[in-house]
Structures are given as C-alpha cells and as structure tokens.
Amino acid sequence: MSGPILGLHHVTATVADAQADLDCWAGALGMRLVKKTVNFDNTGVYHFYYGDERGTPGTLMTTFPYAGQGVPVGTKGAGQITATALSVPAGSLDAWRRRLGERGLAVRDLGARFGKDAIAFADPSGLEIELVADARDARAPWVAEGLDPRVAVRGLHAVTLSIRELAPTLALLTDVLGFEVVGEEDRRTRVAAGSDGPGHALDILHVPDAPRAANGLGTVHHVAMAVADAETQRGVRAELVRYGLQVTEVLDRQYFRSIYFREPGGVLYEVATVPPGFTVDEPLARLGSHLKLPPWEEANRRAIAQALPPVSP
Numbered sequence: 001m002s003g004p005i006l007g008l009h010h011v012t013a014t015v016a017d018a019q020a021d022l023d024c025w026a027g028a029l030g031m032r033l034v035k036k037t038v039n040f041d042n043t044g045v046y047h048f049y050y051g052d053e054r055g056t057p058g059t060l061m062t063t064f065p066y067a068g069q070g071v072p073v074g075t076k077g078a079g080q081i082t083a084t085a086l087s088v089p090a091g092s093l094d095a096w097r098r099r100l101g102e103r104g105l106a107v108r109d110l111g112a113r114f115g116k117d118a119i120a121f122a123d124p125s126g127l128e129i130e131l132v133a134d135a136r137d138a139r140a141p142w143v144a145e146g147l148d149p150r151v152a153v154r155g156l157h158a159v160t161l162s163i164r165e166l167a168p169t170l171a172l173l174t175d176v177l178g179f180e181v182v183g184e185e186d187r188r189t190r191v192a193a194g195s196d197g198p199g200h201a202l203d204i205l206h207v208p209d210a211p212r213a214a215n216g217l218g219t220v221h222h223v224a225m226a227v228a229d230a231e232t233q234r235g236v237r238a239e240l241v242r243y244g245l246q247v248t249e250v251l252d253r254q255y256f257r258s259i260y261f262r263e264p265g266g267v268l269y270e271v272a273t274v275p276p277g278f279t280v281d282e283p284l285a286r287l288g289s290h291l292k293l294p295p296w297e298e299a300n301r302r303a304i305a306q307a308l309p310p311v312s313p
Contacts, residue, residue, distance in 0.1 A: 003178020059155030074216025079266025126218030
C-alpha cells in the first residue's frame, strides 16, 4: 500500500482518575509508561503516553486524566471513536481473561472479527477496549514485570469509528489520505494504510440512527495517523485544505509535530510525524520516570507540579 499515511500513530482519550488510569494501562495491560507530561493546552492535567519500549508510533495509547476538572462524562455515539483495539498474540486471550478478571475488569467475548478472535472490557473511565489475537503481529512488546512475554500487548490493532453517513468518511480516507478498503462485514468497513496488518486499520461502523457523540470522561478524543516527516505532513495538510477541510497550523507537541481536522462524520483526526520521538528529553532506559515539560513551560514547573495529583507508577 502506498500513500502518505504509514499507519496509526496514537489514540488519545479523555479519562477520569490519573492513578486508576496508570493502574489499568501500565498495570493490568502491562504497557510501558513512555512519557509523563501535561496537556499542552491545559497544564493542570497530565498527559500519559503508553506504548512499547520506545513509544513507537502505532503502539501508543495516550490519556488526559480530567478528574476534578469539572468535565462531565461523555456521550458515546456517532462522530466518535467508540472502541480502541490492541493487538495481542494468537492463543493469549484466555490468559488475558484471567489477568483482567483478577483485576476486577469484566471481560466480554466478541467472537471473530475479520477472522481474528477478540475480547473486550471497559477501562476504569468507561473506555471500550478490545484485545485482538493476531498471529501476524511481529512487533516486540514491552514486557512488564510479572507478565509473560508470550501474551504481552504488541501495540494498537485498529480503532472503530461510529459514523452516520459512510460515503463522505470513506471518500476522505481513500481519495485524500490513501487508505484502501481491506474488508467488510456486519456494517463495518475496514480501511488500512501502509499495510493491512495490526496498527494500520480504521474500522468504520455505519450507525445511521446512533445518537450524536459528545466528548467527556470515558471517550476517545482523537485518533492520530503517522507520517514520515514534516515535509510529508505539509503535503497532507495542503491536500486537506484543497479538499475543503479546516485544518490547524502545524503544532509542536515536543515528541512529534501535529495537525488536526474533523472528518465529515465528526471524528477528530490528527496527522503526526514519526520524529523526533520520546528520547528527545529523556534517555531510553528512563522513559516515563519523571514529569517532563515542554521548554516553554519549564519556568512554571513548580506551579504545574503542585497542581497535579500525586501518582505512583
């Protein structure tokens, strides 16, 4: 598959309690806390990044824990990412049922989707998380203490977008962003970029009668797609503007550069560069071990740190 989009970069969600979020993603799911920073648009809120050892694009789940900030619980529905799927090894789902159940997380069987068995559960904030057993995933996992490397999460598998009108969303993805349709079943159209493997797909769920979604606690804020570099990103932005979409200027997110826009169905997309990565301000061995701030906020470190709730890894 050719085109500017390499695959998924990350998924970002609005969640509630910071410690409960860490306990789920770094604890129960065993992903590495790659970066502990703040929401650059609201420094009173953490921004946690979870992924593999390096925080490789395509392995990343990121969260904004907004408990105590007056943010209401979100409404799930059309115009939103309603499920985030993680890739785990084939044959590992029984182990995940036990591990998640032991931590008080209720697991549901989803059966087979596009030929791959899957289970689902809700995280402490109510996010719909799926684990998809896929033997094709050769990515090396981060292996948390006490977690068998034969079952560890490999990274993102796909995300589900709930959309009222399929055609405009599908046209943008295929005509402008270079995705290809790789499967269809049960009102679900799977498109992929870069490859049809784990970490490259979006599932468009056609739900014409679904209520309109509203962002809030327990909902996904946006999905980010990866591009190789800033030049490619500028080219994608120009194409999106020509297509008639309102696109932000390039924003410096410290670990990548980003543009944002809403697709026709209402879902917020980000296009993010692969470089520079998470080792720009922390050595690989110590990723996620300290609160990191962008250079323009360092003068405010004391006030920012005091305003954030205490958490333990």
